[in-house]
Amino acid sequence: MENxxxxxxxxxxxxxxxxxxxxxxxxxxARQIISRIVVLVLLIDVGFIFxxxxxxxxxxxxxxxxxxxxxxxxxxxxxxxWENYTQAYAALTFWAAFKRTILIAGGSAVLQxxxxxxxxxxxxxxxxxxxxxxxxxxLFAMIVPPHAxxxxxxxQVSKFGWLETYxxxxxxxxFGMGLRGALFVFIYRQFFKGLPWELEDAAMIDGAGPxxxxxxxxxxxxxxxxxxxxxxxxxxxxxxxLEPSLYLSRPENFFLPQRLSIVESALETFxxxxxxxTGTIMAATLLVILPLxxxxxxxxxxxxxxxxxxxxxx
Amino acid sequence: MHLTLRRRNALNGYLFIILWLIxxxxxxxxxxxxxxxxxxxxxxxxxIRDNSxxxxxxxxxxxxxxxxxxxxxxxxxxxxxxxxxxxxxxxxSLAVAMLAIQNVPGSVIFRAIFFxxxxxGSSVVxxxxxxxxxxxxxxxRSQSAQAFLYVYLGNQMPAFIxxxxxxxxxxxxxxxxxxxxxxxxxxxxxxxxEVAQVDGASSWNQFWKITLPMLSPVILIxxxxxxxxxxxxxxxxxxxxxxxxxxxxxxxxxxxPSALGNxxxxxxxxxxxxxxxxxxxxxxxxxxxx
Numbered sequence: 018m019e020n021x022x023x024x025x026x027x028x029x030x031x032x033x034x035x036x037x038x039x040x041x042x043x044x045x046x047a048r049q050i051i052s053r054i055v056v057l058v059l060l061i062d063v064g065f066i067f068x069x070x071x072x073x074x075x076x077x078x079x080x081x082x083x084x085x086x087x088x089x090x091x092x093x094x095x096x097x098x099w100e101n102y103t104q105a106y107a108a109l110t111f112w113a114a115f116k117r118t119i120l121i122a123g124g125s126a127v128l129q130x131x132x133x134x135x136x137x138x139x140x141x142x143x144x145x146x147x148x149x150x151x152x153x154x155x156l157f158a159m160i161v162p163p164h165a166x167x168x169x170x171x172x173q174v175s176k177f178g179w180l181e182t183y184x185x186x187x188x189x190x191x192f193g194m195g196l197r198g199a200l201f202v203f204i205y206r207q208f209f210k211g212l213p214w215e216l217e218d219a220a221m222i223d224g225a226g227p228x229x230x231x232x233x234x235x236x237x238x239x240x241x242x243x244x245x246x247x248x249x250x251x252x253x254x255x256x257x258x259l260e261p262s263l264y265l266s267r268p269e270n271f272f273l274p275q276r277l278s279i280v281e282s283a284l285e286t287f288x289x290x291x292x293x294x295t296g297t298i299m300a301a302t303l304l305v306i307l308p309l310x311x312x313x314x315x316x317x318x319x320x321x322x323x324x325x326x327x328x329x330x331x
Numbered sequence: 332m333h334l335t336l337r338r339r340n341a342l343n344g345y346l347f348i349i350l351w352l353i354x355x356x357x358x359x360x361x362x363x364x365x366x367x368x369x370x371x372x373x374x375x376x377x378x379i380r381d382n383s384x385x386x387x388x389x390x391x392x393x394x395x396x397x398x399x400x401x402x403x404x405x406x407x408x409x410x411x412x413x414x415x416x417x418x419x420x421x422x423x424s425l426a427v428a429m430l431a432i433q434n435v436p437g438s439v440i441f442r443a444i445f446f447x448x449x450x451x452g453s454s455v456v457x458x459x460x461x462x463x464x465x466x467x468x469x470x471x472r473s474q475s476a477q478a479f480l481y482v483y484l485g486n487q488m489p490a491f492i493x494x495x496x497x498x499x500x501x502x503x504x505x506x507x508x509x510x511x512x513x514x515x516x517x518x519x520x521x522x523x524x525e526v527a528q529v530d531g532a533s534s535w536n537q538f539w540k541i542t543l544p545m546l547s548p549v550i551l552i553x554x555x556x557x558x559x560x561x562x563x564x565x566x567x568x569x570x571x572x573x574x575x576x577x578x579x580x581x582x583x584x585x586x587x588p589s590a591l592g593n594x595x596x597x598x599x600x601x602x603x604x605x606x607x608x609x610x611x612x613x614x615x616x617x618x619x620x621x
Contacts, residue, residue, distance in 0.1 A: 139347025162563040165592035169362035192354020227343040
């Protein structure tokens with residue numbers, strides 16, 4: 018008798034605790050779901066802020082003057098003005114300028130990716146007198162804005178006879194300098210510093226020299242960094258207008274972003290200032306960044322994950 | 332020839348960086364020193380060809396601060412912008428990064444979107460986008476919203492809208508920072524959070540006691556990156572002014588803009604060093620062989 022009472026008491030208590038924990042679990046789940054919804058809403062919000070200018074760009078690039086002035090038209094034009102794109106394409110001389118840009122920007126990006134890797138490896142894995150002081154120079158070069166040296170660079174390039182050629186973009190890349198080269202050296206150095214020393218020790222015991230170790234062991238390991246550096250370098254070279262505007266003055270040598278100003282002045286000569294030319298300028302702007310967007314669409318998956326694996330953050 | 336291991340190691344190190352050293356000398360150090368020399372002369376585009384310019388000492392530097400009525404205001408504006416921009420960019424990018432690492436559907440897509448500004452255009456293209464829309468970029472395009480704001484803010488409204496559109500512009504420049512923060516957040520060991528949870532720490536406490544200290548090196552990287560980025564920005568007033576002085580004013584003076592550039596980057600340099608000294612002592616490297 019007593020035994021059964023104890024038993025039932027125990028049972029109810031067990032049930033109570035079970036129910037209690039279940040309730041708590043449900044509460045926890047509910048809170049989790051709510052917090053997820055909040056996060057999602059915030060993410061959509063912020064994502065919208067980021068996308069808004071691009072969406073405007075796309076929408077206005079399809080508008081003619083009537084739609085731009087029409088207050089009832091906000092996003093979708095009444096008539097899709099494809100002629101904006103044909104005009105922009107012609108004024109940019111898109112295909113020729115695109116080939117030039119991809120050749121020079123891509124070429125310097127490839128050279129920079131390799132040369133900066135070599136330098137970064139040298140700084141990360143060898144001890145030599147003056148290394149740390151030289152590395153301070155890397156940091157220093159990172160800080161000095163390229164604008165501070167434009168006068169000297171211009172004088173130098175004209176002394177070399179490189180004006181109106183593409184050497185000023187290619188040659189510094191061979192030496193690991195060039196556009197933000199110091200930053201890339203820094204990134205590579207951080208990555209190589211984080212690798213275990215056993216890699217080199219094992220390869221050295223197998224009789225490999227330092228350059229062989231670098232090309233056969235280290236570079237394959239550095240794939241994620243190589244991808245990041247290459248993409249950054251390509252994008253920055255592509256978007257750079259400072260150096261091209263210094264060294265190139267003939268429109269037939271211009272890179273794509275520089276051709277944008279040609280489009281504007283062309284519209285000006287036809288008295289298409291202000292709103293008249295807006296659609297065409299927007300279309301031209303979109304054409305200039307379109308190759309980058311396509312490239313990014315294909316590589317963004319690797320891009321985002323590989324920045325996390327560069328070991329930059331440690 | 333027989334070398335000790337240490338000697339051979341050092342030699343190999345030099346071999347790896349020799350090409351860069353040459354490049355540094357030709358494309359960076361020599362221009363830098365010539366720039367300093369030029370800034371002490373009254374050189375102009377016409378006189379530099381036949382070397383007919385002369386030394387005038389620090390007169391260019393004196394002129395920048397005493398005669399030039401535009402340079403110092405631009406300089407002050409750049410620095411005040413920096414003081415407002417850096418905290419906004421850092422707080423915003425940290426918040427977005429913390430949102431983006433949450434396990435919600437489509438987080439990969441959001442990360443891709445946040446990084447888009449970096450890819451699309453550092454300079455010209457963004458310039459086109461923001462020139463066109465100007466202050467109407469954001470939410471306050473509609474008249475009714477502006478009227479509504481005017482009721483509450485009165486004459487402060489334009490300034491307020493200006494601030495909002497400026498902050499959108501600022502947010503658009505935080506792509507790299509967001510990505511660096513995401514990487515930093517992912518590198519924090521989840522065990523730390525589990526331990527804190529067992530001890531009953533709230534998420535608020537976890538953020539201040541774990542996330543922020545563990546992120547401190549990343550925060551330093553981001554601060555430095557943001558500063559350098561905004562100092563070399565396409566829209567930077569000082570750099571624009573230097574270019575105007577060099578190429579658009581006649582006579583095309585070369586000595587004076589060199590001096591301006593030197594003043595500018597020396598100030599950046601001092602600022603970065605100060606920041607490094609104040610918050611730079613927390614960085615820890617693995618894999619250093621002593």
